[in-house]
Amino acid sequence: MSSAPSTANKNTHHNTSQALDTLTLPFGGSRLIEASAGTGKTFTIAGLYVRLLLGHDIDKPLSCEQILVVTFTNAATGELRDRIRKKIQLAYRHFIGIDTGDELITSLYQITPESERPLALKRLDLALKSLDEASIFTIHGFCQRILADMAFESSLLFESEFTLDDSEFLHHAVRDFWREHCYPLPGSLAEIIQKKFADPDALSKQLRPLLGASQANAHPQPQDFKKLQDTLTQSMSRLKLIWPREREAVEILLHSLPLNGVRFGKKPDGYPKLAIMLDAMDNWCKYSMSLPPIKVMESLSLSGIKLNKGGEVPTPEQAPVLDHIERLCLLIKDFIPSFLYCARDGISRRFSSQKSERNLMTPDDLLLTLEQALRPDSGEENKNSLANLIAKRFPVALIDEFQDTDPLQFAIFNRVYQQKLTSETEEAALVPANQTSKNVSLLMIGDPKQAIYAFRGADIHTYIQAREQTKQHYSLGTNYRSSRNMVLSVNALFENRDDPFISDAIPFESVQPSSFADKKIFIEKSADTSALKIKLLSEDPEKGLNKASARKRLAEDAAAEIARLLTESQAGQCSISGKALKAQDIAVLVRDRNEAAVIRESLSQRQIGSVFLSRDSVFNTLEARELALILHALATPKDERALRSALATSLLGYNATSIHGFNQDEMIRQDLLEQFDSLHQHWLRRGIMPALLSLANETQLIERLLQGDDGERRLTDFRHLAELLQQKATELDGISALVNWYEQALIANNANEEAQLRLSSEQNLVQIVTIHKSKGLEYPVCFIPFVSLARDNRRKPAPMLYHEKNRLIWDIEQTDDGWERHKRENLAEDLRLLYVAMTRPVYQCYLYIANHSRFTKKAGITSQLHETGIGYLLGIEDKACDFSRIQTQAQSLMSDAISVSDIQDDISTQALISVTDEKCTLAPKVLKRTLYTPWRVGSYSGLVKDLPHERVAPGADDESFPELEVIQDEVDPAPSRFTFERGANAGSFMHLVLELIDFTLAEAQLPVQLPIAMEKYGIDETWFTMLNAWYLDILDASLTQDGALTLAQLTPGQKLVEMEFYLPIKQLKAEELNHVLEGYGYSAGLNFESLKGMLKGFIDLTFEYQGQFYIADYKSNHLGDDFSHYGFDAMAGAIRSHRYDLQYIIYTLALHRFLGLRMQNYDYDQHIGGSYYLFLRGMSVSSPQSGIFYDKPPKALIQALDALFDSEQAVGDRGNEQVVKTALDNDQLELKL
Missing domain, CATH: 1.10.486.10 (PCRA; domain 4)
Structure with missing residues (x-):
């Protein structure tokens, strides 16, 4: 290996910033502080905050309410508030005589005159007590506070409602625009839009980014949409007029030209493809009302005609029809850009108008409203202007993460703290209300190298504009996060290019390791002590390396390396600063959930647990x-x-x-x-x-x-x-x-902060984190496996945006030049994303580089590495890149801090062996006591099926089919009560009809209510006639043998539908209830969990007849296909089978208790009439007593059950009427008491 690379800055021509000293940074004016990753940005903000509280080097001390601190997320405000509180606590302790070891605090204490220290201590004490009221906001929180507190000055309506979700309003705005502009279009023009946007949602998806970037300038400026409609319609109409008469001349002209055979067919064959094109034009002119054949017209247009070598294209004067076609093609091409431009403005207006009408504001509206309120009404400054009021309230503003600003946010602070250059000092100074003061300061703190939130509206070019306007630049130059070799390796990687971020406005200034960086020691079994380990993956020389294959191989190697490190840690051979490396010390940085899924699978195969953190919704x-x-x-x-x-x-x-x-x-x-x-x-x-x-x-x-x-x-x-x-x-x-x-x-x-995915586990797991989510965090060891895999740049995005001289351009025609600019900006953001990833690790980083490439027969293998940030840093800027070139470029970085190796074909699949420390094994306590069922509400169904229940849907318990029973019916049986559908749906339907109608007016009401119920339960209308007759037959069927009582004669005052009751139960056990039932000849065999609480139920029908009160329950059970199957024995069998007997016994007890409370001299034998179970399919005037089951439980049984339930009230006790709650309390039933 070569010697360690020099950390000298290669970009000295960019280095105009001063090293920042938190103690001596002058206040007053506008100042930019650029803080590279890990250099103590939050630490610096907290230190400056304490200086302002103590009044150091400013006109007078400030309170927590006067120091404005703005950042961009709620989590960041929480962290800032916490760090500031801790810094103030340190200062407070130092000022009461406790040495804190904090250099800044010590210096502030020493320069504070002894006589002023008691007052300083009081200020710190007050700050600690009032910090919860401190002006530490998100940008949206700041705007909301100003608009609320200064509603009059900002011309905001009072009591505006705030909402985070405006999707409903956008939904309506898009559809309103679509109806107004698309519905009136002729079919041919609507077809153009339909091909591009299938529905309003597709239009909304494309325009949504533009509604948040209203400052985007469309280029080139499209034609007016309404005028273009008229011009295009007229042009097509004119073509239809001139084509038939000029068609022969056009054909002769074209045949006289040396037409390209590939496009038009061979000349000896009479140009057959041309003939097809001309026929297509003929057909359109004669028969079609739709769009003309675009591809044909493009081939026939003057600019689209392909001629053989030496041929000359006719002039517009020689071929006026072809020239007309040319101009028509251009009009059609302009139609979508014109429509989009019109849609952007129209939807935006409707979007804002709808929210304004409802007095609603979203986070983006807060920014826009405040920015508009800050615009001066005239050229002269107004002492009472909103900007001056804000500056007076918040003399000092510290804007954190300023690289994530956007034009609106910058405009707000620029107008409040206006920067003016004084002629005497040629330094920036803030002059609100025409007075210079050290107490008026705007400090912008950020790092343009970490501007990665363009997808959320952040605009790095706004930061660059602010940087150019601000003359005083400061920087933090010491990395306190990472080990020495980790710092040196990042310096070396980004210093490999003179312009590592593709912009002179974003220089890379190398940072120095901190004095304690050497204490950050990573030990592993390998002799390799480098902090940055670059691992290279080769392409297949014959096939290239597609993204899916590369992802899999990269993930496998990363997972194998993680397994190795953790295995060594278990053996005591791998540690960080003396502590064994744990799974939670390792982070794998990815770009999206797809990459996360691949690495999770590879880790899982090696028995390594992981958790995924992202900003996804x-x-x-x-x-x-x-x-x-x-x-x-x-x-x-x-x-x-x-x-x-x-x-x-x-x-x-x-x-x-x-x-x-x-x-x-x-x-x-x-x-x-x-x-x-x-x-x-x-x-x-x-x-x-x-x-x-x-x-x-x-x-x-x-x-x-x-x-x-x-x-x-x-x-x-x-x-x-x-x-x-x-x-x-x-x-x-x-x-x-x-x-x-x-x-x-x-x-x-929506992926707003509240909807972002949360951490799913806090166990000792490998952390898989999106790079965006990792910003601001640190991890002992990082794996960055997928940054060399390029995005899919084969399709142009919509909308296509790029910047030109700090102006955001919307390339509405998606030109090739705009596409290249857009890709260049994407590459710049990819470099910033790589920087964020590379500055997360403390001890060690694994950086993977694959020669992601495509293979085509025509071009062979073409690399895509040049489209990535890491490829750019390696100096690879073209498609002609093979693995040997990547090796050469990567190996040039090798040093004590950086190692380079190739990924081998045989990647280890060895799993991590789980090691359990018996001393730490936890065991649950054994529960030895009996658990009793708590107080609950039960029902008849619960007693029968051993389940707790609440309300039973009417008819749901009518009957059940055996599993997979096949009902043998004739094909398309004639509608009758016996062929009508069975089951819960039929039962619920029949109950509903009987609930809806007045029995005495059934003939008039059934034609109205039946269709309503049939539609609700999906009953085909062909059943209406049969059902109408059936219900009339049911109502006229006699309930008694003497024919004296029918349902049809019950008036509304005599009946109550769906009477609800609650029976209090002290303790009910199955064996006790079985014993009582058996004693009176009723079926037993119940097996339910002990019930303590209430027994709830609904009685289908309760009615009064001749001074007695009856219960009726409707059953739609199918017992057979004629009336003979609905005799007493068949019904009794169904009653026993479904345990309906228990049901009407409970209903009778409920009615017995209630009447005992409401009637003087109540007597069971005299006032209880009994229970009717009405099997509706068998009830008919023509078959007396068919389908009608009657029983009256013995008085002694009801009294025995009353005692068993132990309700703690006496029969006839009128003071306890609320114990049993029924609709009878509302006097809906005409009781004959």
Whole structure:
């Protein structure tokens, strides 16, 4: 190896900045502080903050409220506040006589006059107490505070509502524009737009970046859209007029030219391809109302005609028709750019207008509103202008991460703290309100080399503009993060080019290792002591190296190296600063989730756990998509299709057999309908998150997810989405609004700070982190495996943006020149991204370089390495690059700090051996006591099926089919009550109709209510006639043998539908209930978990007749295909089979208790009429008593059950009427008391 590279700066012609000293930096004016990665930027801000609090070298001390600190994320504000608090605490301790060892604090103490130290101590004490009120904001938080506090001065409407999500307004704005401008277009012009944008969403997707970059200048300036429509329509109409009469002349002219045979066919054959083109033009002119054949016109246009060598293209005067075609082609080409320009402006106006009408503001609106409010109304400065008021309130502003600014943000601070050059000192000074003061300062702190957030609107060119305007530049030149060799290796890599960031405005100034960098020691078994290990992957000489293959090989080698390091650590052979290397000390830096998935798989194959951190949106996950289906099912619990879709999700864990059971087995269907109805009620009562967590508990979601691959990640995303829903529910009105918001968020896939993926585990795992997410963080060891894999640059992006003289240009025509400029800016950002990645490691970094290349028969192997930042730094700027050249360029960097090696073909697959320390093994305590079921609400269904239940859907318990039962019916049977569909759906339908109608007015109401119920339950309209007649027959059927009582004679005042009741139960056990039932001749055999709490139920129909009160329950069970199958014995068998006897016994007890509370001199024998179970298929006037089952449980049984339930109230005690809650309390039933 050669000697260590020199750290001297090769870019001395750029070095105009001064080394920053936190103690002596002068205040007053505008100053730029450039802080390279790891040089203590936050430490410096905290030190300057303490200086301002103490009033060092400024006119007077400032309070926490007067020092404005602005950064760009909520997490960064939290970190800054914490670091500033710790610095103030250090200063406070030092000023009370405790030595802190902090050089800056010691110096500040020493230069503070002894007489002023008590006052300084009071200022520090006050600062600590008021730091929670300090002016430390995100840029959006700052704008929001100013607009709220200075609403009058900023002309902002009072009480404007703030929202983070404006996707709904954009959705409507795009569609409004689409309707206004696209619907009126003639078919031919609409076809042009349709080919480019299939729908409004496609248009929205392309324009969304431009709405956030309103300063983008379209180039070239498109034609007016409305005028272009008219011109284009007229041009096509004129062509249709002139083509038929000039067609023969055009053909003669073309045949006279030496046409290219490939384009037009061979001349001896009469140019057959030309004939096809001319026929296409003929057909369009004669028959078509659509767009003319574009490809044909381009071939026939004067600029598109391909001639053999020596041929001359006719002039416009010689070929006026071809010239017209040429101009028509240009008009068609201009149509989409003109439409896009019109759309950008039109949608933007509508977007803003809709939010303004609702007095809503988004984060971007805050910036725009404040920037507009700061624009001066006239040339003269106003002492009371908003800018002066802000500067007076915040005399000093420290803008952190200034490289991530954008034009709006810079304009705001530039207008508040206007920079003016004094003629005497030729230095920048701030002069708000025409007075110079050291107390008025704008300090911009950032690092342009780390400007990587263009996708979020950050604009490095705005930073460059600010840098040019600011004369006073300072820099931090010592790296406190990394080891000596790590610092030297990064210097060497980026000093390999004179302009490593492709811009004179972004120089690379090498940094020095700190004095304690040598104490950062990495020890491993290998003798290689380099900090940067470059590993090279060769292409296949005959096939090249595609991205998928390269990713796999690179990931495999990185995973093998990680396994080696951890294995050595287990053996005590690998450590960092004396401590064994752990998995959590290692980070793999990637660009996206696709790269993360590849490295995770390779690590998993070697039994190495990992966790993925990124800035991706949680809405871009499988869990988010599946939760949308679950939300629909919870929002509409009676919708069986929605429920079936929810069951198919992996979150709920049902397999195909379970879903088939839902379709076939009515008991399973009933259970699930009850479960989701209960969760729906839970949502209404307590909120969406409690409902989702209850669902998770009931379906063992947590246990199932954790057993699968990536379980912690999936569970974290599920909980994250539940929290977002709960938070949004507080802002929205009702379930429908929340579901609609969630669907819009899913479509928009917004990755705002709240929606970014969270850390899924804090265990000892290898961290896989996107480079964007890693910014500002540090890791002991980093692997950077995929930065040499180029982006796909084969397709031009839309929109295509680039900068020219600090102006953002929207290349609306997607020119080749604009494409090259755009790619150059992408390369510059790739270099900055590489810099961020390379400055994360403390001890060691593995940098992988693959010769990512394509193979084509025509060109052979062409490398894409020149399209990447690492390729640029290696000096590779063309496609003609083979592996030997990469080796030569990389090996030129070799030193004590940098090593270079090739990736071998036989990559180790050895897995990491898990080592368990018995002393640290944890074991759960063994539970020895008996757990009792807590207080709960049960039901008849729960007693029968040993399950807790709430409300049973009416008709859901009517009947169940044996598994996979095939019902043998004739083909297309005639509609009848016996061929009508069976199951829970039919039962629920029949119950609903009987709930909706007045029995005494059935003939008039059934034609209205039947279609409504049929549509709701998916009953075909061909059944209407049969169902109408059937219901009339049911209502007229006699319930008694003497024919005195029918349903049709019950008035609304005599009946109550779906009466709800709760029976308090002190303790109910299955064996005790069985014993009571057997004693009175009823079936026993119940087996349910002990119930303590309430027994809940709904009685289909409660009615009064001749002073007695009856219970009726409707059953749609199919017992046979004629009335003879609905006799007493058949019905009794169905009653026993489904345990309906227990159901009506419980209903009778509920009615018995209630009447005992409400009636004086109540007597069971006198006032209880009994229970009717009405098998609807068998009820008919023509077959008396068919389908009608009647029973009245013995009084002694009801009294025995009353005692068994031990309700703690006496029959007839009118003071306890609230114990049993029924609709009868509302006097809906005309009780004859």
